[in-house]
Structures are given as C-alpha cells and as structure tokens.
Amino acid sequence: MEARLGGPCVKFGDGVNTDVIIPGRYLVSIDPAELAEHAFEPLGPEVQARVRSSPVIVAGSNFGCGSAREQAATCLIGAGVRAVVARSFARVFFRNCINTGLLAVECPAAAEAARDGDEVWVDHRAGRVEVAGQSFAFTPYPESLRRILESGGLIPYLKQILAAQAARER
Amino acid sequence: MATFVEKVLARAAGLPEVIPGQIVDVEPDLYMSHSASWRCIRALERLGTDRLHDPSRIAMIMDHISPARTAKTADDQRLCREFAARHGITRFWDVEAGIAHLVLMEEGLVRPGMVIIGTDSHSTIYGALGAFGTGVGFSEVTATWVTGKLWMKVPGSLRVEVEGRMPPGVTAKDLMLWLIGRLTADGATYLSVEFHGGYPASLTVSERMTMCNLAMELGAKNAYVPPDDVTRAYLAERGVPPGEYEEVFPDPGAGYVRTLAVDVSDLEPQVACPHTVDNVRPIGEVAGTHVDQVFIGSCANAKYDDLVEAARILKGRRVAPGVRLLVTPASRQVAARIAREGIHADLLEAGALITNPGCGACAGDGGAMADGEVTFSTANRNFQGRMGSYRSEIYLGSPATAAATAVRGVITDPREFL
DSSP, X not given: OOSEEEEEEEEOOSOOBHHHHSOXXXXXXXOHHHHHTTTTGGGOHHHHHHHHTOSEEEEOSSBTBSOOOTHHHHHHHHTTOOEEEESOBOHHXXXXXXXXXXXXXXXXXXXXXXXXXXXXXXXXXXXXXXXTTEEEEOOOOOHHHHHHHHTTSHXXXXXXXXXXXXXXXX | OOOHXXXXXXXHXXXXXXXXXXXXXXXXXXXXXXXXXXXXXXXXXXHTOOOOSOGGGEEEEXXXXXXXXXXXXXXXXXXXXXXXXXXXXXXXXXXXXXXXXXXXXXXXXXXTTOEEEESSGGGGGGGGGTOEEEEOOHHHHHHHHHHSOEEEEOOOEEEEEEESOOOTTOOHHHHHHHHHHHHOTTTTTTOEEEEESHHHHXXXXXXXXHHHHHHGGGTOSEEEOOOOHHHHHHHHHTTOOGGGOOOOOOOTTOOOSEEEEEEOTTOOOEEEOTTOTTOEEEHHHHTTOBOSEEEEOTTTSOSHHHHHHHHHHHTTOOOOTTOEEEEOOSBHHHHHHHHHTTHHHHHHHXXXXXXXXXXXXXXXXXXXXXXXXXXXXXXSOOOTTTTBOTTOEEEEOOHHHHXXXXXXXXXXXXXXXX
C-alpha cells in the first residue's frame, strides 16, 4: 500500500449501515468484484456509479453500523475505493477495513470540510488528510494495526508471520 | 479499580491490568462462527495451513440460511460439516439447531467471565450471563483458529443503572428501544455497556439477553449484566456448576466514561420506525399504522418467554385478515418446549405460520416483502431492504406489541389486551 493515496470523493451523511453498503442477500459471495456490483444497491444506480468512480468515500458519523459482515469492506475494495474518511466508524466495520486492507481514517474535521466530489488524499503514516488543498491531522495507526493494513489485511499478514515461523523452524 | 471489561480483557491478555485505549492480544475462550463458517474455511485455505490452535474452542452453527435454499448454500454447509468432522470439531450444530447465540447459551457453553468472539454483531448477547462477547469479521475468526489470539482495543465503559418497576405490558425490549432512541445508534460506540440496578437483577436470563443483544444497536463493543443467583440457576440447569466458571464484577469506584440512571416505572411500549433503530417513538405516536406482515423472531425476541408473551395475546384470537404472521422460534429447544406446552397450537390456531428455528426473516431468509409493504418485527434491525424490497419498511417492537399488531392489522398498544 502506498503511503499516500486518494482522488475525488463521494460524500455520504451519518449512519450509513451495512445493509445499505452490501445487502445480506449477496453474502453468498466473498469475491470483491462480484460484491462490488451490489455495493450500495438500495440507494440506486446513480449512487452506485458514483462509488465506482470515486477512490475515496467521505462520511459522517457511525459509518458501517450494523452487521459484522466483512463483505461491507471487501465490496468497497472491489468497487475501487481506496480509503474511507469519516467523522466516526462503527467498530466492527473499522476492524473489517483494517483486516481486509482498506484504509479507514477517523478525521471529523476533514469529513466536515470535504464537499462531494472534492479531491481527498490520505497519508496514513504521516496522519494527514488533504481536502482540496487544506490539510487535517489524525492520530496515525498504532504499529500493530499498521502492519496488518500494509500487508493487505489480516490473512496476508498472518501468512507472512507463519512463513517466517516455518523458516525459523527449518 | 477496574470495570468489568478491563478485568476480563486483562485476564484474557495475561496482564495484571489494562486501561481503555490500550491494544492487547487476547486469547478468547470460545470462537463462534455461524453461517459465515464457510468463509472462515475459505480464508484458512488462503492462509495455506490446516493447523488449528484448539478445535475445542471452535463452535459452528448453521443458522442464517437454514435449511439451504440453493445449491451454493448447500455446498457451503457441506464444506462446514466436512471440515468439522475432519478437525474433530465437536461443537458443530447443523440447520435444525437454531440461532447460534441461543444454542451456545442453552448448551451451557457461555459462562461468566469468558471472552467470546463471534462472526455476528449481536455477540454482545453473551453479557446476559456475565461473559464478554463481541462481533468480529470472519477473517479474524480464522486467524484466531490458527493463532488462538486476537487484537482488541480495551474500551471505555458506560454504566447504566436501571431502577423501578416495569409497568404491565412493557418489556426489556421497550427499555432498550427507548435507550437507543435517547442515546442514538452510536451512543455507545466502542464502549462496554454495563447494566446495573434492581431492574436487570429482577429479570430472567432471557430478558437479560434481549438487553445485551440490543446494546449492539447503541454501537457497543460488549454488554454485561452482573452474574447472580438467576445466572447460577440458569447454568446449573444446563449442567454447569459454579466451580466451572469465574464470575467477574467491576470494582466499586471503577472509572466510567459515563453513568446513566434510568427509572422504568413510567415507561411505555416503544417502536423503532424505518429505517434506523434509533428512530424511536412511544407507541401512541405510531399506533394505527397499517402492516402487511408481523414477524416474531430473531436472537433479540424469539426465546421461550417471548413466544409466551405473544401467545398470551394471540390465544383464542385471530390474526387480522390480510396480515401474515410469521413466527420463527430462536432455537430447537424453544420450538420443542412451545410444542410440548401447547403454545405452538395456540399460535397456529390464531393463524400464524410457524417456521423452523433459525434467523429466518430477520436475515432475509423467507418472509420477504414486496414494494411498499410494511412489517412489524421483534428483531433488532430495521435497515432499508433488510427484508425484501428496498421500498419496504420495518418497524421494531416487543413480542407483545407484535402480537397485538397482528390481531388488529395496525400497530397496536399491547396494553389494550391486558
């Protein structure tokens, strides 16, 4: 994962829930591309098209509230979303982002400042969000979580750890 | 001076103490995976290992789509069955068992002081027995299968002191909806919610389950009711003597992010309106709203007590013409007991359609709505499109309110039937 990533954003309000992000009927899949076709389906094709053409989602409070479904994060990855910047996240959704390698940043000031369509760039190592030229700070991830994120998620991260262990045992 | 969650996570992390905000690696006592189990197995395949840390801590329950409706689901469920057999996972329950949370509690696997992770957000329910339960993603359960460990951020705690005598016709569900309406859907995000006081102490384990289950809809990481004689009796009935668990209590003087005092003496039935659980109104403001379907089900409110509460109103009456009443008992044990006691027949004679135990319509498995239709549900979520059409609506309330609503065909105050 690059340290700095971003692009034009699509902006949502407060309390966007997991049933809206990926309806339960599609959880029979774990394929990011397949899931992406149904991301935000309850909100209609225009919103879906916007999400697919926006590398950054900006949202209000409690983004991703509801279910523990990990596909709420993977469907966004499949749709080409690189980062989510929100006033706040629901806790399981936040975990699922880190564990699937999707950058999720809590930065109320940036979430407030961004207007729909603005260029938003995130530098997760520096702890900075740039919104249309303005810069906002957030607390960078603790190292343990950063390593999971930068490995592309929990499973690839653990795979590296297990490989290193096996090499030591050899 | 520590809260419940600080004590229980410190123990699971092997540390003398922890503080809110600290990130620790804990060793959970039980790893629950429900219908997401096949996803855990696929993640394990990606990981390229077959070595499990401790298969006795793995519990798998096929609850969300049961029995299978498609060949794909049948294939996924077969994968789980074969995996469990191959790895000696004895805590495997198939499509007949019911909702994971209920099954684990009824089987005596959930005990005070335990740390339990589950692939379901409503894993907060385990707090009803004084355990720490929290929802995680399926990759996290897979990682825990292999390593026995998972990272947790130690949450701050919200202390809710509930006193007073609940008026007739008003229930723990109404209290929780009222609280969610007041605090909002992120009122307790990342917090451990502790329920103290005379009211929770007066409740059955079933009602405590409803409270801890609904705490998830406040954004809570976990919920907790202090273990007492009610807890001990529930466990003893399931063959778990006090020597087999360690009760954990918060210290007097522990630090809380917030303390809230609630008196239930004047509480009225509450209803969560579409499409968010915190869009809550007292019954008087929504009474008369037309419904097409009533669903009595889910891990929030389809336990034995809940079905008794509904049957009390439905017995000897008929569901209103044109209304569909679906009843999905939470577990096989619940279904067996209502059959034994004649409640099953009371519900059928009132016009209910009783399905097999499981998550049922709450998880979108059966009971779908057409465009413009309305369901009154005893579940814990009313998100847009959760039960069929994206242009349908879900109202949430207690089993008593659901039963009264089924009889009249419009949202109805259950106190009219007292």
